[in-house]
Amino acid sequence: MVGEARRVNRTELGAALRALRQASGLEAKAVARSAVMSTGKLSKIETGRAAPSVVDVDRILTALDVSTDIKAQYMAAARAQATEATAWRLYRRLGFHRKQEQIRALEQSMTLLRLFQPSLVPGLLQTPEYIRAVLGPKGLSEEQLGRTISARIDRQRVLYNTDKTLRFILTETVLRWRILPAPMLAEQLDRIVFLSRLPNVDIRVVPLDAPQTDVPGHSFVIRDDRVVTVEATHAELVVTDPRDVAVYVDKFDRFSSCACSGDDMRAMLTAIGAEFLREQETG
Structure with a gap:
């Protein structure tokens, strides 16, 4: 541990x-790499x-291996600006694969x-075909697209780390959104069913007919x-004020x-997948 409280x-x-x-005696290059x-x-x-x-400060402090007390003090200073926004155009300039690496570190x-996801299948659950369909409209070159897909797939290894608990809530519309041809959507649903059986992964679906x-x-x-990330159309928002974080926790729990x-969830996905396959057979 390094540093004294101040x-x-x-x-x-x-x-x-x-x-x-x-x-700490660490060179800037080593800290930057770890962060x-x-x-x-x-x-x-x-x-x-x-x-x-806030995320930058968290990663730097983790790289420096500071004490819990020191980290709390420095993070409090970083949270003085409780909500931050980073435009997607900046991530495009840096490279979306770099963004995937940053998320992986988190x-x-x-x-x-x-x-909670009412729009599309979460990145950690996506098949390679689904990832490509989501990233397609972002105007990436084939090389950038390939690197970003690989980085996102690499992130998915966290699903198999039983030291972590991962909970997902999707709305039924996510499962039916026609971002891919029917057979590929059926494969995506099969992937979600498979991942839902992992001991540390909880996947839930809010049915359209649920009150x-x-x-x-x-x-x-x-x-x-500690941190809530919100994806808006133009930017990513990071929320760290405990009062605001609590609002999102409450919303998650309600859904x-x-x-x-x-x-029950797996039966729903299997039935929707079967609909996609029948559609392909009769199309």
Whole structure:
């Protein structure tokens, strides 16, 4: 463990992070690599030329292996700006495969993931064909597309890590959205059924005919009751204020209570998959 507890505010956060790194004896290159960012970006953060996101600070502190108390103090400073937005055009410039690597780093450090999705199959559950269909409209070159697909598939290894709990809630419309030809959609549903049998994975579906007191709104991901990520059309939002995180936890729990799970959920997916296959046979 490195560093001693000290009062940190937002304006001096970069310099404080640099002091922590220097005290650790680690070179900037090594810390940047562990934090899944470029050395240039780390330099800008440390010199105050770039404001670090909450996720950036979390990864840097993890790379430095600081104590729990120190991490809490520095994260509190980072959370002074409770909601951050990063436009998708910036991720396009950096490379979507790099974004997948950043998400993978987050997933490696978390112990509990809760994901609500009313629009499409979550990335961790997607087949390669589904991933390609989702990324197609983003205008990536074939090389960029291939690298991003590979990075997303690599992320899916977290599903088999029994030290982590992964909970997914989908709406029935997700299963029926015609983003692929019918046979490929049937394969995607088979994939979800298979993954639902993993001991640390819980997948639930909210049926269209289930009585509701809430509306889906948009997708979101909750990691360890600490960070919520929301995907809007133009940008990704990161929410860290505990009061706001609690709102998303409550919404997740409400939809979980009216979703079907286990054998009932698998029977639903199998029936929808059979519809797709019959459609192909009679088409």
